[in-house]
Amino acid sequence: MSASPSPWWSPHRHADRRPALLTRNRIVASLRGHFAARDFVEVEAAALQVSPGNEAHLSAFATSVIGNDGAESRLYLHTSPEFACKKLLAAGETRLFSLARVFRNRERGPLHHPEFTMLEWYRAGQDYEVLMRDCAEILALAAEEAQVRTLRFRGRESDPFAAFERLTLAEAFERHAGIDLLATIAADGSTDRDALAAGLAARGLRVAPDDTWADLFSRVLVASIEPKLGDGRPTILCEYPVSEAALARPSPRDPRVAERFELYACGVELANAFGELTDPHEQRRRFEAEMAEKARVYGESYPIDEDFLAALAIMPEASGIALGLDRLVMLAVGAPRIDDVIWTPVADSPALSGSAA
Template identity: 50%
Template structure:
């Protein structure tokens, strides 16, 4: 029998990427110094949880807890520590951060791994704008002034671009995205493209995003893509000035999505309604997949009404190290990467 990744290859594989791995350690130390200096508390939360998250399209890893008396409870490896971290903020009012191991099944590419490290932080009193300021400061603290991604030279020192989703679609796709609502045929007509069989508004939105918007942003400096359509609000508040959009941003650099951030929703009733809608969409999208009926995270929902106004962000730590190290493969910056 031939081992698919023989252990005798480990020394050579690790030696080949040792410069990248040492840079990983430098970035790790820089992150901790950055947050410690700003008064954040580093926390740790469980990885195996009763509810792994409610993102519709993320696939999860299932496990099981067995007690000393033989009772068994299904658990899942979390896709993000978000729910647990917000419970801590609600209980303490403290700004917190975590470098968490997270798991997402059915993923794998030069930018994706089944297991990776997520940097998340939550700050009471922060707004979307102040969180963008802080994110810029973090990247300047841990990255060189210029990073190379493929053929792009991306400046980290200048101010990052801040571009709303509506402005990005108008500029690069010629579409008034907010005017299309949830009407997939209307969006297809506006974009001048054919609607595929069974394609929803959300499906077409992301097809256009990947084909027409993402190739143009974050190429000379990182870009914050802000104010997403309300249907993509997830756990974010709607914008009081325009309820068609959510107070959410994603950060891009050189075609790589680095981070996803929200000005956090603190209304448990609205959040429950969103979760119920997400569950219905997940069951409709993946009707043949068993084991998706985990319980609602009641502890999170109970804590939500006590969550102070705050903003939070999830940033792919491995992808950040890729930028710092100048490599295009996530496996290069993981000690025993999959690839």
């Protein structure tokens, strides 16, 4: 039986980790300067929120808040500062960014940590494609601070200075899985589960009787597409189906897809961006659908932040993006695990390490 590794605070192990951690500090400092030079204001979002987010497969940490009278109420540690940042857009901020500690349950592995740092930034009145240019600048910035020309993860490489590949979900499904994705989506955004199941079955991919369209979509994405993204150069994967973009507005070019993209390098998802949905009625409908799915799969759901929906009604048109800072640092220093670039990682345990990799 092999001995357990030394804790992160043991002097010899800390000495090995310290160069990557100092690089992390340089990247953070450079990011703050980058945004300040572009007239962004840094904001701090409270970690305690009425709702931690309303996406079906995000799991949160709950806590009890005790008032002066001894009465208890439930709050959650946020999974993203998104709701708070959008309230600030409604309040009148036009360019803002946040380096927020966020918390996600049911997540531990080489790319996942229950507490991590999310870099989010928002641009009022600007199209979400501007965020693609922001991403190019930020990847180059991280590489420069790490004094490298190549991002690396477990034997894979990506050039952060190269022009990004741009690929729609429809193109990715056709190229990497031979499936016509848009043929399974109606003009109103509704999906045809049986049509997508037939596409998977024809290519030998597993289909279970209780799989939903979303289950099948995710299976193809994870098994056949994501491993091929960001090789050699970063990839922008864009135009997600509307049903897979709960907080994004529909594309004016095709109502079946939304203004959502994700950024990949070395097969690793780094960022998730939206042209923001600002219709509170449609947002409520989507949240309710997401929570119904969460209840079906996990037997629980989270409350809807009514204050957020009220703010959404006066929020300006905007674009916003969330980027995993720890993952960016990982790729810049070539670390194999996210814990290697976190100053004080949460103690591991068999229960935690048994979750998703």
